[in-house]
Amino acid sequence: MMQDVREALGSILPGQTAFGLLAALxxxxxxxxxLxxxxPWDERHAFxxxxxxxxxxxxxxxxxxxxxLANPRLRVGEAYMEGGLTLEAGTLRDFLLIGVAASGAMTKEARALREFAAPFRPRRHNPIPRARANVAHHYDLSEELYRLFLDEDLQYSCAYFQDGDETLEQAQAKKKRHIAAKLRLHPGVRVLDIGSGWGGLxxxxxxxxGVEVDGVTLSQEQLAVARARAAEAGLEDRVRFHLRDYRQEADSYDSIVSVGMFEHVGTPHYLEFFDALSRLLAPDGVAVIHAIGRKGPPGEADPWIDKHVFPGGYCPSLSEVFAAVERSGLWVTDVEILRLHYAETLRHWAERFQGERGRAAALYDERFCRMWEYYLAVCEAAFRVGGLMVFQIQLARDIRALPLTRDYVVDAERRGVP
Structure with missing residues (x-):
């Protein structure tokens, strides 16, 4: 349908006329x-x-x-991937900071030219077979690719820049420590890790x-790496990884953690997700959900990200999340918003990827590299100027499950262990 719209606009609007409308926009x-x-006629236009x-x-x-004009949020990325839009000066990061800051107003104005098209509908319905396919699209890429730009522990989520000058490795270690402090762990506790990735957390x-952990993932590649890492560390008796959807889990756990997975749940399944947490969590247990959200009201998934990077993904507003939590009966015991932490994380990833770009091209191809560098840069811009953030929500079944103040979090982080 969108291809038809582009062709229709192209026939209705000759090149120079269309460019005049784009320039006005x-x-x-x-x-x-x-900018x-x-x-195409070698004229320069400044904005x-x-x-x-x-x-x-x-x-x-x-x-x-x-x-x-037909769909700027989708087409800018595709034009860059295909080589139809090229940088003459500045960096891709600079261009996307400018573009993302303008994208909200640009998309609203461009809608009048998209009336031919069916509106974009993100694929948020997420039954288990579709969830597996969506995960495979992104997370079953080569482990070698991810090792080009992630930290040594393969943490593929927002780091925690407590002081602001940490290395990526230090900030990711602090993220794990910060989450652990909120979980109130002690030896012998059973933990469920929903979306366990490559197993680092x-x-x-x-x-x-000193806890026992069951990790569940839908990625075959990540599962294999995580199991190998557990065996290498001699922790197979206390850390077990399963190819399983959270909805298929049936045991009871003292603590539940989920980092970077909630974005893939799908809005129709939010109540199902929090009902599962309530069902799986021990009466005095604690859960921590770490995920990307938006500061504004509910909206649409980014069409370029949805098509090329994270099919079915969606970054929710807090109002969408809390509506489901309230219906589940869980207590929200703490909420923390991490604002620019993911922007810094993505900056580190993009710099590392550029340093290893030749190896990435050898693994895939030039078009893939352009897609990946665009993905990292546009996401950084979304966190710097586009209204995205990361939230950490702490949940419990019992109002008495945690101390009365948050002092225990800071105390545990300073000690480094419970």
Whole structure:
């Protein structure tokens, strides 16, 4: 359908006319940074404030302006991946900081030209077979790819920059310590890790806090790596990983943790998710959910991310999350918002990926590399200027499950162990 809309716009709007409309749109919406666009006829068009960040891009194809007008949030990334939009000056990071800051207003204005199309509908219904397919699309990529840009422990979620000048390894270690402090762990406790990834958090909790952990994942690749790491660490008796959906879990646990998985649950399944937590959590147990959210009201998934990177993914508003928690009967015992921490995490990842870009191209190809660098840069921009953040929600079944104040979190972090 969207391809039909682009072709229709292209036939209705000749190249220079479409570019004139695109330029007018940019003139009204670029209010952060300074953008220069070189059109297919080699004319330069300047937009923005005249202040940093600065970026210059070239659009070579006269038909591209109509495509961008049809769906700017989707097409900008695809044009970059395909080589139809190229950087002449500045960095991709600079360009996307400018673009993401303008995207909200740009998308609203561009909608009048999209009336031909069915509105974008993110695939939020997420039964187990679809959940497995969505996970495989992203997380079953080569382990070697992820080792190019992640920290040594393969933490693929927001780090915790407590002081602001930490290395990526230090910030990821502090993230694990911060979450552990909120879980109130002690030796012998049974922990369920929903979305256990490559196993780093589960192994850290078992090593440092003397707990037993069951991790569940839907990624075959991550499962194999996590099990191998547990065997290498000699922790197979206390850390077990399973290829299983959280909805298939039937045991009872003293603590439940989920880091970076809730974005894949799907809005129709939020109550199902929190009902599962209530069912699986011991009467005096504690759960911590760490996930990406948005500061504004409910909205749409980003169409480019949904199509190319995380199919079915969605970053919820807190109102959507709390509506489900309230119906589950769980207590919300603490909420923390991490604002720029993920922007810093993504900056580190992007810099590391660029340093290993040749190896990434050898694993995949140039188009994949352009997709991946765009993904890291556009996500960083979304956290810096686009309204995304990370929330940590602590939950319990019993109002008395935790101390009256949060002092225990700081005390546990300072000690490093319970």
């Amino acid at each position: 940019l003139r009204r919406t670029v209010r952060y940074g300074s 220069v666009v070189i059109d 923005g404030t005249g202040e940093a960040p600065f970026a210059t891009v070239r659009i070579a194809d006269p038909r591209e302006a109509a495509r961008l 589960a192994l850290e909790l078992a090593r440092r806090y």
